[in-house]
Amino acid sequence: MQVFKFGGASVKDANGVKNVSIVLQKVGYKNTLIVVSAMGKTTNAIEVIINNYLNNKGELQSSIHDVIKYHNEILLDLFSNERHPVFKKVSSLFEELKSFFDRNKSPDYNFIYDQVIGYGELISTTIISEYLNETGIKNNWLDAREYIKTDNYYRRANVNWDETQQQISSKFDKSILNITQGFIGSDSNNFTTTLGREGSDYTAAIFAYCLNAESVTIWKDVPGVLNADPRYFENAQLLNKISYREAIELAFYGASVIHPKTLQPLQGKEIPLYVKSFLKPENKGTKVEKGIGIEPNIPCFIVKKNQVLISLSSLDFSYIVEESISEIFALLHLYKMKVDVIQNSAISFSVCVDNIYNNLDKLLQHLKAKFKVTCNDNVSLYTIRHYNQEDIDQLEKDKTVLLKQLTKETVQMVTK
Numbered sequence: 001m002q003v004f005k006f007g008g009a010s011v012k013d014a015n016g017v018k019n020v021s022i023v024l025q026k027v028g029y030k031n032t033l034i035v036v037s038a039m040g041k042t043t044n045a046i047e048v049i050i051n052n053y054l055n056n057k058g059e060l061q062s063s064i065h066d067v068i069k070y071h072n073e074i075l076l077d078l079f080s081n082e083r084h085p086v087f088k089k090v091s092s093l094f095e096e097l098k099s100f101f102d103r104n105k106s107p108d109y110n111f112i113y114d115q116v117i118g119y120g121e122l123i124s125t126t127i128i129s130e131y132l133n134e135t136g137i138k139n140n141w142l143d144a145r146e147y148i149k150t151d152n153y154y155r156r157a158n159v160n161w162d163e164t165q166q167q168i169s170s171k172f173d174k175s176i177l178n179i180t181q182g183f184i185g186s187d188s189n190n191f192t193t194t195l196g197r198e199g200s201d202y203t204a205a206i207f208a209y210c211l212n213a214e215s216v217t218i219w220k221d222v223p224g225v226l227n228a229d230p231r232y233f234e235n236a237q238l239l240n241k242i243s244y245r246e247a248i249e250l251a252f253y254g255a256s257v258i259h260p261k262t263l264q265p266l267q268g269k270e271i272p273l274y275v276k277s278f279l280k281p282e283n284k285g286t287k288v289e290k291g292i293g294i295e296p297n298i299p300c301f302i303v304k305k306n307q308v309l310i311s312l313s314s315l316d317f318s319y320i321v322e323e324s325i326s327e328i329f330a331l332l333h334l335y336k337m338k339v340d341v342i343q344n345s346a347i348s349f350s351v352c353v354d355n356i357y358n359n360l361d362k363l364l365q366h367l368k369a370k371f372k373v374t375c376n377d378n379v380s381l382y383t384i385r386h387y388n389q390e391d392i393d394q395l396e397k398d399k400t401v402l403l404k405q406l407t408k409e410t411v412q413m414v415t416k
């Protein structure tokens with residue numbers, strides 16, 4: 001049993017979908033589960049729909065129409081016969097989405113978000129499943145929400161492993177080619193939940209764990225895991241092999257090529273993870289497995305743009321120690337801030353965060369009641385694993401370093 005994951009970038013247009021079929025034919029698809037994300041930037045587009053529903057009703061219909069149009073163009077390119085049942089299936093999914101807005105009475109943004117955002121994945125898998133059937137790759141479409149069971153912490157739900165294992169063990173047919181959605185699950189009341197942005201890799205790992213799969217392959221627009229994001233660093237090099245530990249560290253520091261939660265279930269059962277190019281599927285890519293370090297052994301660079309550096313000091317020169325630090329962390333948790341780096345001294349505390357859920361203003365308001373607060377937004381966080389001084393000097397050139405932290409293996413710098 002193997003699990004394949006195709007992300008939004010791999011199915012951003014009709015050619016991408018056609019390429020999924022080519023990849024499957026080249027590498028084989030016996031006893032395979034395919035996990036797919038929403039097409040291209042659909043998740044961002046549905047976020048716009050949700051914001052319009054809540055704050056800008058006048059734009060709601062046109063933002064829905066944009067997403068329908070994008071998918072219709074892909075459908076028309078893939079299916080020459082407009083009477084093909086896929087057209088009806090996709091339009092009923094859009095009808096369902098719209099009818100949620102008509103019915104909904106909840107004012108809870110996180111709940112609304114999760115009921116709507118997963119339509120990107122439901123639609124993409126419907127289109128791809130039908131297209132593969134059309135090209136002779138017979139497959140079975142599964143609703144991931146019937147398998148991935150979670151709590152109701154909407155937008156970053158936690159997996160209920162026992163329930164999920166039970167659903168997968170009792171219902172999943174390993175002998176056929178299955179296709180399902182990444183990113184979504186459901187709670188005990190069967191409301192849709194999501195696993196956090198970019199969570200489809202994690203879905204693949206959850207299924208792999210519960211199915212005792214032999215491997216997971218994430219198909220990417222890059223040759224594999226590189227020692228740096230090629231969008232920001234020239235001459236990024238392919239890492240042939242990395243250990244789970246190293247991959248967890250890279251993902252944790254923000255290497256967006258693998259979702260951070262993905263590695264933990266895989267390493268638990270020593271299921272290897274391959275990261276390969278969907279353009280050159282025959283190439284080896286990167287293998288993540290049990291073992292030591294990285295091969296080749298070179299420094300790895302990670303950059304997270306658009307972060308926020310919050311610096312706090314006490315109003316009355318009292319120490320910022322255990323009690324106040326735990327209070328600060330409670331607020332960071334409450335506002336779902338992703339903490340990147342912290343640094344503290346006697347009367348000051350700095351934290352660099354990723355404001356993923358747009359709660360910064362609320363957090364700052366809360367903090368200002370207790371601390372003197374300064375905030376630098378739009379800063380970049382650079383991390384180098386296995387650094388040397390030359391790399392640091394190179395990075396620091398032309399930048400203002402606001403915070404720097406070194407350990408034996410890792411240096412982190414917040415820069416403006």
Ligand SMILES: Nc1ncnc2c1ncn2[C@@H]1O[C@H](COP(=O)(O)OP(=O)(O)O)[C@@H](O)[C@H]1O
Nearest residue numbers: 007008009222224225226228229231255256257
């Ligand atoms: N260390 C890295 N190695 C390879 N790619 C990286 C790395 N860090 C960041 N990336 C970026 O991740 C991108 C792939 O992720 P993403 O676009 O989210 O794909 P998907 O939609 O398939 O999930 C690459 O195009 C690359 O720019």
Ligand SMILES: N[C@@H](CC(=O)OP(=O)(O)O)C(=O)O
Nearest residue numbers: 007008037043197198199200
């Ligand atoms: N579609 C979701 C889940 C996901 O994992 O997407 P991708 O595989 O394209 O990063 C998102 O954009 O967050």
